[in-house]
Amino acid sequence: MEIQQMDETQLFLIMSGSHLSGGDDFFQSLARYLAETLKMDFVCIDKLVGGGLSARTVAVYFDGEFEDNIEYTLNDTPCGVVAGKNICTFEENVRGLFPKDIVLQEMKAESYAGVTLWGSSGEPIGLIAVIGREKMDDPALAESILKMVSIRAAGELERRDAEERIKGLLLEKDILLKEVHHRIKNNMNTINGLLSLQAESLTDPAAVDALKDAESRVQSMMVLYDKLYRSDNFxxxxxxxxxxxxxxxxxxxxxxxxxxxxxxxxxxxxxxxxxxxxxxxxxxxxxxxxxxxxxxxxxxxxxxxxxxxxxxxxxxxxxxxxxxxxxxxxxxxx
Structure with a gap:
């Protein structure tokens, strides 16, 4: 009963996010938690890419250490079986079932459990996979925990994707504004040149002075747009x-x-x-x-x-x- 209560408390903390940090550290915290709670040797949390045919890891935790993120194809891997399904578990002999999966072979994997991360519009957007070198003792517990954490993980994945899209849009806006200021400055430079040429062709001092004054006013605006073009703030x-x-x-x-x-x-x-x-x-x-x-x-x-x-x-x-x-x-x- 005590163990059950502890598990329920830990699961509640994951769902509420009260002991896991948000942002970039969330997935690493979750990967470590799953490895320690389920006593698994390898945990990866993935984002589906390439139309769901490939995955890009957002966190990899292997033998107590975080590894660099990679992109891999789902073909001939247990993750390829999981993608699009709610959950999939192989209690033993997983490397025998997937002989072409290099990670499973090199770590001498025995057990595997994976869950799909579903987006808010109902499409699969990611995966969580846990792999162990020993036979899985309690597959039901592993499935329950993965199902519960998948809700929060999917939400965090969507939040981060939205944040990246916003950053991309802001960058595009900055580039556009920079180009606009540059073109305005170039157009003003053209106007300035035309005024100067016209002034040189005139002999009436009053007309020349008027054009020179106009040229000077345009120049004052050109200086401002040049500063804006070279500035980080437009x-x-x-x-x-x-x-x-x-x-x-x-x-x-x-x-x-x-x-x-x-x-x-x-x-x-x-x-x-x-x-x-x-x-x-x-x-x-x-x-x-x-x-x-x-x-x-x-x-x-x-x-x-x-x-x-x-x-x-x-x-x-x-x-x-x-x-x-x-x-x-x-x-x-x-």
Missing amino acids: NEVSISEYLPGLIAEITENFPNKKSVQIESSIDDFILGVQTLLPIGIIVNELITNTMKYAFAGRDGGSIKISAILKGSKAVHSGSVCSLFVCLQSRWAEL
């Missing part, structure tokens, strides 16, 4: 990675760039694309106009730009200083 970027590169791109186009000193103090905090895009356009407008007009008739000066995170708000400011003028303004607060 929805947000650190402003400390975005603004310095943008400022350098803008000032590079002006003939007085060497006489103007750029001083920046930019905190490292994350902003979303929907916020960074208008910030980039605003910075482009301010720096462009500053480089054009603030230092006219002067030998040089400096532009100071800061981006500071105050609590939950990002505060951005800029100041322009020359030999005669020093102006400062806060240009955005988010």
Whole structure:
């Protein structure tokens, strides 16, 4: 009676999962438990692949040690007999019944019990097999335990498969977003080139300036999409990675760039694309106009730009200083 109660308690713990870890360690914990409880030398838990003609192990426990997972064909193995059936037991002489099964021959297997793992839609998705070198003492107990643990094992196998599918979909999404950002950047580069070519063909200074301004605005967006393309996160970027590169791109186009000193103090905090895009356009407008007009008739000066995170708000400011003028303004607060 005591042994029966202990078995019932252990089976309940397996069903509820209260003493077995979930995730990747679950199947190893289950394999060890079955080997110790049923006193079997070899336990493998498999996922059916190849239309049910092959199996890929998710846990292999042999003589007290875990082995590497493998994929094998079910033909000429007792597992091939089990697949699609509820349970199958060979109390003795299993290696004589399956002479082509190398594992059975090498370990001198005598007994075998296996159970099919059924998916929630009613199809076989996996197997659990236990193999021993001695004749099976209590096949009824082995069958009862395997039937009970198969419910939890099938659920865990489906959960892990679903998790892998989700990871695959997320990876595909990341690849797609990366490609989208790359194509947007390339299209903007094409637009930039067309604007530049058009500006070179014009003689009207006002028209040339207008095209150059448009080219600069497109460039500010290109810098952002380049950062997104190179980032692991396609929805947000650190402003400390975005603004310095943008400022350098803008000032590079002006003939007085060497006489103007750029001083920046930019905190490292994350902003979303929907916020960074208008910030980039605003910075482009301010720096462009500053480089054009603030230092006219002067030998040089400096532009100071800061981006500071105050609590939950990002505060951005800029100041322009020359030999005669020093102006400062806060240009955005988010």
